Amino acid sequence: MKSYKLALTGIALAIGFLASAQAQGRNTASGTFNGIDWHAQSMLTGFSGTGTASTAGDAVYLPSYPANSGVVGLLMNYGAAGSFICSGTLMADRQSILTAGHCVSDGFGTAGPLTTTVFFQPAAGLPVTQSIYGNPAATAITVSNYFVNPGYTGQVIDQNDVAVLRMSSEAPAWAVSHGIYTGGDLTGQDFTVAGYGRLGTGAGTNTATGRLRTGDNRYDFRFGDPDFGAGYWDGAFDNPALPSAQLAYSYVSDFDNGLAANDASCLLAADPDFGLSGPKWCNTGRGVREVGVAGGDSGGPNFIGGLVSGVNSYGLSFGTAYGDINSGLNSSFGEFSGYVPTFIHADFINASLVPEPSTYLMLALGLAGVGFAARRRAAN
Numbered sequence: 001m002k003s004y005k006l007a008l009t010g011i012a013l014a015i016g017f018l019a020s021a022q023a024q025g026r027n028t029a030s031g032t033f034n035g036i037d038w039h040a041q042s043m044l045t046g047f048s049g050t051g052t053a054s055t056a057g058d059a060v061y062l063p064s065y066p067a068n069s070g071v072v073g074l075l076m077n078y079g080a081a082g083s084f085i086c087s088g089t090l091m092a093d094r095q096s097i098l099t100a101g102h103c104v105s106d107g108f109g110t111a112g113p114l115t116t117t118v119f120f121q122p123a124a125g126l127p128v129t130q131s132i133y134g135n136p137a138a139t140a141i142t143v144s145n146y147f148v149n150p151g152y153t154g155q156v157i158d159q160n161d162v163a164v165l166r167m168s169s170e171a172p173a174w175a176v177s178h179g180i181y182t183g184g185d186l187t188g189q190d191f192t193v194a195g196y197g198r199l200g201t202g203a204g205t206n207t208a209t210g211r212l213r214t215g216d217n218r219y220d221f222r223f224g225d226p227d228f229g230a231g232y233w234d235g236a237f238d239n240p241a242l243p244s245a246q247l248a249y250s251y252v253s254d255f256d257n258g259l260a261a262n263d264a265s266c267l268l269a270a271d272p273d274f275g276l277s278g279p280k281w282c283n284t285g286r287g288v289r290e291v292g293v294a295g296g297d298s299g300g301p302n303f304i305g306g307l308v309s310g311v312n313s314y315g316l317s318f319g320t321a322y323g324d325i326n327s328g329l330n331s332s333f334g335e336f337s338g339y340v341p342t343f344i345h346a347d348f349i350n351a352s353l354v355p356e357p358s359t360y361l362m363l364a365l366g367l368a369g370v371g372f373a374a375r376r377r378a379a380n
Contacts, residue, residue: 027102029156033236034273039329040156040237040316040338042102042298056128057199060288061213065125070176071212071301072097072120073132073196074165076104076113085133085209087195087300088118088165089308090177093354097143097165098180099299100313100340104146104163107154111146111163118143118167121212123174131210132196144168147352149345151245157223157237159249161313162340163299164352178301180342180349181309186219186251188280192303193217193337195312197296202257202325202333215291217253217337218283219310220265224248227269227276249344251310252336254323255292256285262334264323271322294331302339310339 027042056062063071070090074097077083086103090096097118104111119132120139132138145166152160171177192214199208223233224243233243241247254264266282268274293300293312302310316336317324323334331337342349 027156029238031238034232036271036322037319038237038316039319040314041295041329042100042156042161042314057213058288061215061291062128063121063125063194063212063214065121065123066174066176068176068194068212068214069121069123069125069174070171070178071194071196072118073138073210073212074099074103074299075117075119075133077115077117078112079114085196085296086298087197087296087312089301090120090171090175091164091349091353092177092179093356094170094175094177095167095354096352097167098301098308098311098342098349099163099165100311101148101152101158101161101163102154102156102313103299104165105148105152105154107148107152109148109150109152111148116143116146116165117141118165120172120175123172125212128211131208132212133210139172141167141169141171147348149348153239153241153246155237155239155246156314157239157250157316157338158246158313159340159344160246162311162342162345162348164349166352166354178303179307180346181304181307182343182346183304183309184343185222186309186341186343187221187225188219189304189309190216190218190286191309193291193293193297193300193312194303195293195297195300197298197300198294198331200294200331202255209296213291216286216289217255217291218286219251219339220253220281220283220336221269222249222251222341224250227280228274232273249341250313251339251341252316253292253339254336255331255333256283256290257325257333258284258287260284262323262325264318264334264336267322268318292331292333292335293337308342310341312337313340314338 030039088097088099147164269276269281
């Protein structure tokens with residue numbers, strides 16, 4: 001059986017910068033919960049230059065234009081702590097970028113970068129071996145404002161890990177904007193994922209980043225799935241909050257290679273604590289387009305029918321006993337990718353976008369009416 005390859009990923013990584021990112025306390029955690037070892041990490045990565053890549057990789061993962069022109073690269077400057085890269089998506093107002101909260105925040109609605117720059121591909125895309133970061137052919141726009149979900153705690157696994165960035169000007173005319181998916185529960189649905197993170201194969205990642213790649217996967221489950229039993233994951237993943245507050249709507253997909261031995265969702269479901277089986281839990285992949293997310297893909301989109309259904313958030317491994325093909329967390333086969341669903345954040349996202357001109361007009365008319373009424377009361 002063919003062993004399918006790819007972990008979405010991308011620009012050259014400096015170990016020092018990655019260590020700085022981890023030192024901030026918002027991108028890695030590990031422990032044991034109910035007898036199961038786990039290791040989780042937010043999918044951002046350090047930046048140290050444009051990097052190089054000798055080959056483009058399999059063409060099946062290459063983006064298409066203009067369809068993928070609204071998927072952007074983000075470069076956050078944290079000063080002495082270093083610079084980091086994430087991904088994002090252009091929203092319908094054409095001035096806002098949807099991304100992961102941990103790319104720009106340690107939690108609780110605060111924003112941390114000194115500056116953030118959004119990079120757009122040119123209309124026809126870049127050569128597939130070129131990084132978008134610092135590329136003169138790319139369009140760079142600075143971020144002028146940050147809207148971080150106030151419910152985001154800074155924990156690695158947090159269903160509120162989402163933010164909207166306001167750019168200082170509108171996106172290039174050729175960039176395709178996207179709405180958000182609000183269709184409800186994502187379990188079992190197929191989606192397309194995109195990002196500029198570290199490139200690699202099912203054995204792990206390498207140091208090349210900044211090159212947009214796409215692939216497919218399926219939402220296997222969310223941690224609040226009733227099949228686990230009420231409250232099973234309470235306090236899991238170093239998160240003291242109840243799942244209803246932080247974990248219940250954290251969705252995951254596993255990185256399958258077509259082999260039951262590495263079907264992480266199926267193996268976890270079969271644990272004696274659950275005793276679950278069947279097609280909901282056991283599925284050996286989407287074929288050659290199957291991918292997992294990696295460092296730098298954080299904030300990138302999941303698409304269902306052109307709408308953003310989720311935001312790339314974290315990677316998670318339960319170890320080799322539950323399908324991971326090697327030890328450690330490195331975006332290899334048998335690991336999970338975690339996502340923040342947009343349908344539970346529709347109000348926050350929409351409220352963070354630039355209002356339509358008609359909204360400004362209605363507000364102005366409303367204020368004028370209040371002023372007129374106040375003057376009439378004063379006259380009387």
